[in-house]
Amino acid sequence: MQQQLRAHLEKIVALTDEEFDVVLAHVRERRYKKREFLIQEDQMVSDAYFVVSGLLKLVYTDDSGRQHILSFAMEDWWESDFRAFYTQTAATLSLQCVEDTAVFCLSLESYHALCADLPKLQRFFLQKATFGSIAAQQRIFSLLTTNIQERYDQLLQQYPALVQRLSKTMLASYLGVSRETLSRLS
């Protein structure tokens, strides 16, 4: 597990053993079962999570009880209700296991400490945030400009492995269409 985190960090910044030890001192390993919640609506968000194995979904449940999936997080992804995490307010989203999942947990305190102690890590998070925000813009773009068939095709092409691991119901919720409509696509 540790090796995977290190490899992930080193894709962006090279680390000495000592530096990586500092990182390890700030994260906790945890395992969750399918359907378990890492974050629940209205509760405080203690951590951001790095997914080592498994699959998570980030969900908003609206007033009429409908679930909207904002994103999935699989191996090597960071996920949390980042708004709630950074501002230390109650979560509006929930984060739940689609499969049994192993993660590293990083508290906001540890995040700040790491950024302060290791400028390299700050560079790492800057790059993650930058490309995260670019990816989010691409998704906005795709929601604005494409119909569902195209969106589904794009997803299939970009993340074929992810699509395999999800039910059609969850996919529909992620793409922003009804289950029935997705089921009628070619």
Place this chain on the structure above:
Amino acid sequence: MQQQLRAHLEKIVALTDEEFDVVLAHVRERRYKKREFLIQEDQMVSDAYFVVSGLLKLVYTDDSGRQHILSFAMEDWWESDFRAFYTQTAATLSLQCVEDTAVFCLSLESYHALCADLPKLQRFFLQKATFGSIAAQQRIFSLLTTNIQERYDQLLQQYPALVQRLSKTMLASYLGVSRETLSRLS
């Protein structure tokens, strides 16, 4: 103009005069007229822009010539085709003046230099990127969960001043509806 940039930076990180001089050494002041392009599709993106005064729109033009507005940038906002900027590839978006606009230009080289020389600035950009990506997620969220009336109301509430400065056509394009439908809202 310089004062405004400094105040903007100091909302997040305190700067000495010397530090701010380093920043100034890395940015260029420029003025553009209404309808002028800062970035044009298919061209290289030399800079990210800090808007001092005026108003910009970030636009994607699809194959059938339809314009989709991804975002607006007004006073104190940073804007660019960030994907193209960070990866130094050709722009897929264009950035155009809605009004006469004054900006500071920051090249990628200068951006990297500033981050390396002034860790504070890296912290500044990290915070901007973090909250930028949170804001993008909120927009995705709103595109997934709300109808047009709600989206329009939300925008009116959050940015009443911005709405005043935009034509209904541009608003519609930003909200992802046809001009006619927007015009029929209460």
Place this chain on the structure above:
DNA sequence: GGCGAGGTGTGACCTACGTCACAAGTATTG
């Protein structure tokens, strides 16, 4: 091995929104 929960496909029908067309009104520019 039977039972309940979750997942999937499909028909019938409804509705929010897009498209096209036209008529006015209001800036912008020579």
Place this chain on the structure above:
DNA sequence: CAATACTTGTGACGTAGGTCACACCTCGCC
């Protein structure tokens, strides 16, 4: 100040996708 371009509202009509209802299938579990 006249000409032209941009903006806005509104009617008529088409359609993508939502909703509801039902059938069936698979899989975990007592």
